[in-house]
Amino acid sequence: MTPKPPTQRNVIGTDEREVLLGFLDMQRATLRAALYGLTDEESRLSPSVSTLSVAGLIKHVAAVERNWAGLIRQEHQGADFKKHAESFEPADTPVADLLADYERAAEETDGTILAAPGLNHPVPVPQSVPWFPKDIEAWTVRWVLVHLIEETARHAGHADVVRETIDGAQAVELRAAVEGWPENGFVKPWRRGSAS
Template sequence: MTTSERVLTGERASLLAILGRQRDMLRRTVRGLTDEQAATRSTVSALCLGGLVKHVAAIEDGWARFMVGGAEAMPGQTDDWQAGFRMIGDETLAGLLDRYAQVAARTDELVSTLDLDAAHLLPAAPWFEPGASWSVRQVVLHLVAEISQHAGHADILRESIDGARSMG
């Protein structure tokens, strides 16, 4: 049974609703853009709108893997971290959004079925306390924060491309 076939209530429904709202804000911000616009660096930052969609999908996918299998299941860092924030080669905004939709559906299914209290040790990183663990619930809350932050970045980038604003 998929998330769309299951009626969720309580905490799970609330987590999925807010996660969905933040994803929708990011998607709304890139609506109507051409691939060229989505790949444009419109500020002094190296960020572009398509790259933000790509990054958020990759981050959400990594944390979904963590929810199931811990830090060992997360993909390793690439040599070119910045490539994860750019549209490269034949990448299109539509393709990046499709990928993000697939990742989001998988995450939603996990949030609907996993024990929200199940926890794994965090990966070794300078921004995590050594030996700390996160539960599935904490990962979902982190994803909400991450997506929200990047949706705000996207709003600024979009406004500097064509004046359109998705917030405010």
């Protein structure tokens, strides 16, 4: 079974960068929780009409974070569409390794954002990516960070649907289990065989 993923870092503050990183981390924690209690094989299941799996979503979001962190550092190497499409495929990587890789990607992203001169620092738009806008030259670090929150939240929602289709486990039950919440009459932490 999947090891217990780390809980989210408690990032609350008055600094805008810390607050935005805190929201990104909340979405990461929800996405990671979708893996909680799944075997390697279960994590690679695609039980809905899409081809998405929880493991594939984790792998994809790690790749996305690395790509955007590279853009902030101006290390973009051009668009590799095959690699982007393959980032959704979970392969045979054990879930523990996927979680560890995602954690490393998150730390790299956080470090890049914290090292940036400021949230208004420009991030050049690579013109080789066909879905990127051609009418602007640069985003800002703030825009990239908000986009990462959006992207991670979207895929956390996908993971919720995939996971609930696998065994009925819901996000709040999984978060309660991962974070050790006491049963309270409203939320019962997930246990194998106990999902709603």
